Amino acid sequence: MISDQAxxxxxxxxxxxxxxxxxxxxxxxxxxxxxTIRRLRSAESESDIAGLLTGAAVDYAKRPACLLFETDRxxxxxxxxxxxxxxxxxxxxxxxxxxxxxTHDTVVASxxxxxxxxxxxxxTESSTLAxxxxxxxxxxxxxSVQIVLFAAEKVQPAFLECLCAVAGLRLEALALQSAVQALxxxxxxxxxxxxxxxxxxxxxxxNGAEQSLHLQAQRFAQVAVARMRVERSAAVREGQTRGDLYxxxxxxxxxxxxxxxxxxxxxxxxxxxxxxxxxxxxxLANDEDRLLGSxxxxxxx
Numbered sequence: 001m002i003s004d005q006a007x008x009x010x011x012x013x014x015x016x017x018x019x020x021x022x023x024x025x026x027x028x029x030x031x032x033x034x035x036t037i038r039r040l041r042s043a044e045s046e047s048d049i050a051g052l053l054t055g056a057a058v059d060y061a062k063r064p065a066c067l068l069f070e071t072d073r074x075x076x077x078x079x080x081x082x083x084x085x086x087x088x089x090x091x092x093x094x095x096x097x098x099x100x101x102x103t104h105d106t107v108v109a110s111x112x113x114x115x116x117x118x119x120x121x122x123x124t125e126s127s128t129l130a131x132x133x134x135x136x137x138x139x140x141x142x143x144s145v146q147i148v149l150f151a152a153e154k155v156q157p158a159f160l161e162c163l164c165a166v167a168g169l170r171l172e173a174l175a176l177q178s179a180v181q182a183l184x185x186x187x188x189x190x191x192x193x194x195x196x197x198x199x200x201x202x203x204x205x206x207n208g209a210e211q212s213l214h215l216q217a218q219r220f221a222q223v224a225v226a227r228m229r230v231e232r233s234a235a236v237r238e239g240q241t242r243g244d245l246y247x248x249x250x251x252x253x254x255x256x257x258x259x260x261x262x263x264x265x266x267x268x269x270x271x272x273x274x275x276x277x278x279x280x281x282x283x284l285a286n287d288e289d290r291l292l293g294s295x296x297x298x299x300x301x
Contacts, residue, residue, distance in 0.1 A: 036163065037166060039052050040053075040170050043170055046068070046146065046147070046174075047077060049171060050068065050147060051077075053066055053139075053147070053149060053164070054066050054080055055078075055080070057151060058080040058081070060155065060156040060160055060163075061151035061160065062081050062154050063080070063124060063125075063150075064160075065080070065124070066079070066147055066150070067097070067149075067150055068146075069091065069146070070088070072092070074090070074094070074097065081153075082125070084123055085123060086120055086122065089117050089119040093118070093119070094117040094120060095115055100137075100138045101138065104138055104145060106135060106138070107136040108133055109133065109134055109135075111126035111132040111133055111134050116134065120150070131153070134150060134151065135150070136149070136150060137151065137157075137160050137161055139171065141171040141175060142231045142232075143231070143234070144234070147171075149163075175230050176227065210269055214275075217273070217275045220260060220264070220275075220276070221275040221276040221279040221280075224259075225256075225279045227252070228253075232249055232252060235248040236249065236284060239284070240285070240286070240291060242293075243290065244291075244294075244295070245280070245291055245296075246295050246297075253280070257300060260300065261300055265300055272301065273301060274301045276300070277299045277300065280292060
């Protein structure tokens, strides 16, 4: 789940922005902010978050919409104050969107077909705006833009930026939860232990405490590698292509190796296996240890 500390920090920002918003009293503003956070914390999908984001944004922009991405196309998933969604259009048709995606920063763009794309310009009726500019707020998830919040007319950007940050945190949590839930409850211990070393004991030769420690170590390895796959997916692909995963993921691998060694290889068990290495090979290197790269330090045991 998203940490309470992260949400409290964003809550403070939201409170200050909403309090300053014209026409809203403090108690009403605080309640609106709290409802938004509670709903986002319980959202269970990208579509839920897009709907909540658009619904919350409508008080801070007259024409908000959430844009989602499917390969090289853009789809308007939810919108308010806009007559209808456009047909999906190519990302490269909108220079303003490309800038938001590449920089991860809020973009203020001219409300023109050249900047927005003909499809987005027409569907949002941007030609009728009193002030001919629009805002594009990226929702960044593990280093990639997953949603862009379009906003036009009487936009209050500071609040919307905070709102997108909250949405990004929730999407990050959902991505990691999905990766961890996809893992098996247990790895096949006999196979893993035998694969690590011919001198390793059989599973039924371990006592209860040792079996429990082995299971903890396996789970640690699974979750650590799942984090790398989710949070550094681009680096994983780059490392696989270059045959050098270690160079692409060195900080993450070194940190995981250090933590694994501290928790499981500091004299707690003479039978412990380097499950982290096995999981790196299995999940990231597609069972080809050479893909870890020549600089990989090797097994911990």
